[in-house]
Amino acid sequence: MQSSAETAGLLLVLLDLTGIFVFALSGGLVGVRKELDVFGVLVLAAATGLGGGFMRDVLIDAAPPAALADWRYLMVPVAAGLVTFWFHPALGRMEHLVTVFDAAGLGLFCVAGALKALDYGLGPVPAALMGTLTAVGGGVVRDVLAGRVPVVLRSELYATPALVGASVAVLGEQTVLATWTYAIPAAALCTTWRLVAVWRGWHAPRPAGSAST
Amino acid sequence: MQSSAETAGLLLVLLDLTGIFVFALSGGLVGVRKELDVFGVLVLAAATGLGGGFMRDVLIDAAPPAALADWRYLMVPVAAGLVTFWFHPALGRMEHLVTVFDAAGLGLFCVAGALKALDYGLGPVPAALMGTLTAVGGGVVRDVLAGRVPVVLRSELYATPALVGASVAVLGEQTVLATWTYAIPAAALCTTWRLVAVWRGWHAPRPAGSAST
């Protein structure tokens, strides 16, 4: 029978790996849209999937990052890159799928990032910020490499759901509840909020006098 | 009564926080120009204000960076982002203000970065380079995220004033003088030099045969 600490550790790895996979899918699709060849698609998938976690691990002094210390981690974005390369949909649906995978990764990474930061001894507020940075980082790497405006700067809600999801995970960790009881709802909250915001076209206020609409 | 080491430490924090604030103002204004919404402006302000210091802290092995370990640090770029969002000037004056705040941040960060690197045991030349990188880093992050040519690559003097300011601070640290007696003049020298260079249109030489003017 596993102890609850072991189960929590396993859950964290699972959140992290699933997050890497879905972020890598979003990066691979952007690569396909940009008509990159198979290696370009793989590199963009890997950079997107691993970028946020690398930033987190370097900042919380957990170097070398798990993805470099354990080669099985690296198989995940490679698999995601190959999947997008071979099974990508028609161009019309691609941008939607990028948004969906990106939102899923955002939810998974804000929670996994926050919990890992707590594990490494950061306080609650820094841990919530690390979770947000982990979640946001992969998309920034993808968009900067692909020459797109980073999604976090574009006009829909993006960083806020990640910050809220990470905060819920940090708050949950202060209780006696089992990790999955708050980690999974926190990730779902972030992802759902992000998707609803995109689909309903929610916009945050813009600077007075700058918006032309 | 405070010891001189405590006063020097306080001065370093003050230089750092003021530098974060003015750099964040420059980032926020670029965000307003790009017509980002309030969250985009906040993210760009925070990335600009904290980017250089993150690079420095990761490179001198001072992870996790102060801005993540102490949440009060993070309030500074958030405040700057909100200020630019609500009180930004008319578009015509914005680019001038970006240049001014950027120059102020350059001066403050080249000194704060160099002194912190010395504190962490780096030698004089590496410390001067870390100061320059800290000063230059925030603007690079801002401009890469916003899809602008990084200011450090554009045609006015930029890295040189930072290197000179950092070197003056490093040289001062070898003396018995109180920190503020060389830290503040070093920052002022860098900022003034940068501003005079911009306003008088000073250009460094260009490669032969490449300039069309």
Add this chain to the structure above:
Amino acid sequence: MQSSAETAGLLLVLLDLTGIFVFALSGGLVGVRKELDVFGVLVLAAATGLGGGFMRDVLIDAAPPAALADWRYLMVPVAAGLVTFWFHPALGRMEHLVTVFDAAGLGLFCVAGALKALDYGLGPVPAALMGTLTAVGGGVVRDVLAGRVPVVLRSELYATPALVGASVAVLGEQTVLATWTYAIPAAALCTTWRLVAVWRGWHAPRPAGSAST
């Protein structure tokens, strides 16, 4: 008489410095093409030459990077920047030279990066990945700063020769052979493969339905 460990250490430094020099040449030439002034050329040369090594050193926890701890390291990209600024060729040949120097740096860095990662206790697979990242990193920094599509995402073979070169170096390190007997062939293999791929226009497969050619 030097021990073999000392010779191996010297060889590693030599590979690293030569790699920094040729990458910095490629960065300097891109700066000349972009009509940057002398400081912009120097900054782009230094960022290209040192970027990959900084990423490696931060990720394997070898901070502060050698280039910051030892000022002689920094003289190398500065020298390369000045060389490109004063002795750059006519525009027509420049892009070819960027490719050649970039390929040379790729070969040198994939080997130097992999061997340094092994020195710092990483396993064989992570070390090969670190070598690849070191080799690829400088070009990504150069191209992102200069607003070009990163070479690693463009359509010729790039990351694969680096991964193979790094893997050969890692495999060699498991044997009793002297370091130079596998390090130099591994670097030459990567560089030659990359150049032949560019010159013969070898392309990796593209996603079905996305390529218009």
